[in-house]
Amino acid sequence: IQDKNLTDITIEDLMISSEKVAHVQLNNPLEHALLVLVKSGYSAVPVLDAQYKLVGTIGKTVILNQILGLERFEIEKLSDMQVKQIMRTDIPVVSKENTFMEGLNAIIDYPFVCVADADMYFDGILTRRAILKHLRRDYYS
Amino acid sequence: IQDKNLTDITIEDLMISSEKVAHVQLNNPLEHALLVLVKSGYSAVPVLDAQYKLVGTIGKTVILNQILGLERFEIEKLSDMQVKQIMRTDIPVVSKENTFMEGLNAIIDYPFVCVADADMYFDGILTRRAILKHLRRDYYS
Numbered sequence A, B: 001i002q003d004k005n006l007t008d009i010t011i012e013d014l015m016i017s018s019e020k021v022a023h024v025q026l027n028n029p030l031e032h033a034l035l036v037l038v039k040s041g042y043s044a045v046p047v048l049d050a051q052y053k054l055v056g057t058i059g060k061t062v063i064l065n066q067i068l069g070l071e072r073f074e075i076e077k078l079s080d081m082q083v084k085q086i087m088r089t090d091i092p093v094v095s096k097e098n099t100f101m102e103g104l105n106a107i108i109d110y111p112f113v114c115v116a117d118a119d120m121y122f123d124g125i126l127t128r129r130a131i132l133k134h135l136r137r138d139y140y141s
Ligand SMILES: Nc1ncnc2c1ncn2[C@@H]1O[C@@H]2COP(=O)(O)O[C@H]3[C@@H](O)[C@H](n4cnc5c(N)ncnc54)O[C@@H]3COP(=O)(O)O[C@H]2[C@H]1O
Pocket: A016, A020, A021, A022, A023, A040, A041, A042, A043, A044, A045, A046, A111, A112, A125, A127, A128, A129, A130, B043, B108, B109, B110, B111
């Protein structure tokens, strides 16, 4: 990647590939999803179906919103609900052949964007950190 | 800012100034801090003392870690603990006179960095989004 300049670099060069991405499944109970998020330390992760196709993302904020009762957090609700009921499905998706600039545009409003092919098979995620590190290197050279 | 190029731009030009930044106080109970985080939607915010000096940051992950019991989340703990017991104090800080490049370096590993003066009076936060938007504009011109 070092020798490529910004117009030649693709999302595949910068993304974290799927095997290294923490994720949850459509049918997981919220309790399991929250544990994955807390243990991994990530605020939000992709949601995949049983065929490892991308279906959405889920984060701590939306889970906590669900359990925010009037007087106290209603933690019991977590075992009654599933990821698919509250995950976010209107998410930007890029392909690994997209350009660096397309990646930069995609992450202006999102800490990460999912990378998938035309059939929605999950390839990985592109993070702001990856883009920023690359921009910094570009500025120093 | 539009007319300045990257070597002239300072952190003050890009930061979100303090009056627009959601924050919590040192002595707030964790229950209050978690509510501020969930209601504002932010994953982490600055912590200030009674004089509005910067003392640290606090986020959902570290609060949720505290209440993660063996069998279930121990939500009662939240009213017993205070922000100052678990906030993060080893945080990067920049000054509003620092340069764009110093800001870019600071946010490589942090979604936001706090801006404060020599006496730690809180001036605002510099976010990755602000840096990325500016880099994108720079690339298009
Ligand atoms: N275990 C860790 N070690 C070192 N630094 C850590 C870290 N966890 C978080 N960070 C730092 O905090 C930033 C925000 O993480 P967050 O979990 O909110 O937001 C993350 C998370 O939602 C997601 N993400 C990143 N890596 C992931 C992975 N391997 N699996 C699943 N989701 C991931 O992409 C977002 C943006 O990530 P990005 O790297 O730009 O930015 C990360 C990174 O700079």
